[in-house]
Amino acid sequence: MPNGEYLRYVALGDSQTEGLGDGDDTVGLRGFADRFAAHLAAANPGLQYANLAVRGRLAGQVRAEQLGPALDLRPDLATVVAGVNDILRPKFDAAEVAAHLEEMFAALTAAGAHVATVTFPDLSVLVPLARPVAPRIADLNDRIRAAAARHGVTVADTARPAAVRDPRMWTTDRLHASPVGHARIAAALAHAVGLPGSDDTWTHPLPPRPPAAGGSTVAAELRWAAAFLGPWLGRRLRGRSSGDGRTAKRPHLSPPGAISGKGSGAV
Numbered sequence: 542m543p544n545g546e547y548l549r550y551v552a553l554g555d556s557q558t559e560g561l562g563d564g565d566d567t568v569g570l571r572g573f574a575d576r577f578a579a580h581l582a583a584a585n586p587g588l589q590y591a592n593l594a595v596r597g598r599l600a601g602q603v604r605a606e607q608l609g610p611a612l613d614l615r616p617d618l619a620t621v622v623a624g625v626n627d628i629l630r631p632k633f634d635a636a637e638v639a640a641h642l643e644e645m646f647a648a649l650t651a652a653g654a655h656v657a658t659v660t661f662p663d664l665s666v667l668v669p670l671a672r673p674v675a676p677r678i679a680d681l682n683d684r685i686r687a688a689a690a691r692h693g694v695t696v697a698d699t700a701r702p703a704a705v706r707d708p709r710m711w712t713t714d715r716l717h718a719s720p721v722g723h724a725r726i727a728a729a730l731a732h733a734v735g736l737p738g739s740d741d742t743w744t745h746p747l748p749p750r751p752p753a754a755g756g757s758t759v760a761a762e763l764r765w766a767a768a769f770l771g772p773w774l775g776r777r778l779r780g781r782s783s784g785d786g787r788t789a790k791r792p793h794l795s796p797p798g799a800i801s802g803k804g805s806g807a808v
Contacts, residue, residue: 547581547655549794551591551616553607553645554623557726558594559790562717570790573718574620576727578797581618584736589794591616595787600624600641607789608645612652614794619654620730621645621694624685625661625716628677635677639684646692656692657730660685660700667708668715697729702744709747721747 552558552574560572578590591614593607600623611619627638642658649656660682665672682700689696699705708715710722718726728743 547585547588547618549589549591549614549616550578550581550618550620551611551614551654551794552578552594552620552622553603553611554594554621555598555603555626556594556596556717557625558592558620558622559596560592560723561596562712562714563720563723571720571723573723573726573730575797576724577620577730580727580731580736580739582797584738588797590791590797591789591794592791593789594622595789597626597787598623599626599630600638604641604645608648610792612648615652616649616654618657618734619649620657621649622659624681628661628674628681633674633677635680635684638681639688642685643688643692646688646694650692650694655695655734657695657697657734658685658689659697659726659729662700662705664706664711664715666706667711695733697726697733699726699729704744704746707747709750 554574558572558574560570560575563571563573563576574592574594575590578588581590582588591611593610594603595606598606603621603623621642623642624638627633646656646658661678663675663678665675678700686696686698688694704710705722705725710719710725711717712719725743728739731739732741732743
């Protein structure tokens with residue numbers, strides 16, 4: 542849209558776009574897409590917003606399940622954020638994941654939408670057990686930047702600032718952004734697309750915090766593995782996903798404040 546005026550914003554993706562880590566299924570999920578929609582609405586009265594994201598989806602599933610409905614909504618702005626679930630799979634193929642993302646970039650931009658996406662931070666500093674996937678993250682980020690450049694897609698390069706690796710930006714599962722993290726991602730997108738009043742403060746460090754109490758790093762990793770890694774592996778072994786039986790929380794366009802953002806319901 543000329544002069545950054547947007548009337549219809551549609552978000553595609555997985556759990557981060559759905560809003561996990563920012564609220565819950567009882568009080569409702571907010572997340573960076575809802576927060577970005579609020580930034581957009583402040584600059585674009587009358588904005589309509591839909592969120593098609595469903596937790597647990599791989600990039601190919603996002604393309605297969607969400608691209609068609611997104612195009613039907615005729616967005617003039619869309620965010621496409623997917624790939625983390627793929628990175629965690631044993632048979633990760635960066636080229637295949639990037640191809641799914643690029644197909645969505647191409648289809649949405651061809652339909653007249655301004656598309657925005659993000660890159661993914663290397664959180665191995667917070668999750669030592671995840672160090673083996675660091676090269677996968679770097680590879681996918683490079684491919685996202687290249688695909689975005691080919692299609693005029695705006696990239697909020699959230700992989701780069703050191704602030705994104707502050708533990709306070711992430712929930713205790715270390716995979717989903719906290720409310721603070723979701724707010725920073727939304728601010729990064731607002732800055733990337735040039736919304737009035739946006740700036741680079743999203744890259745700034747969080748205020749200093751008191752030194753953490755002493756404790757065993759090994760013990761902390763074992764607790765994390767028992768609480769989060771074990772259940773995740775259990776779902777993989779059973780062929781299950783956290784998104785089984787779930788649908789998008791905002792499948793239709795409406796004003797950003799019109800729906801509470803509660804977790805997507807069962808099919």
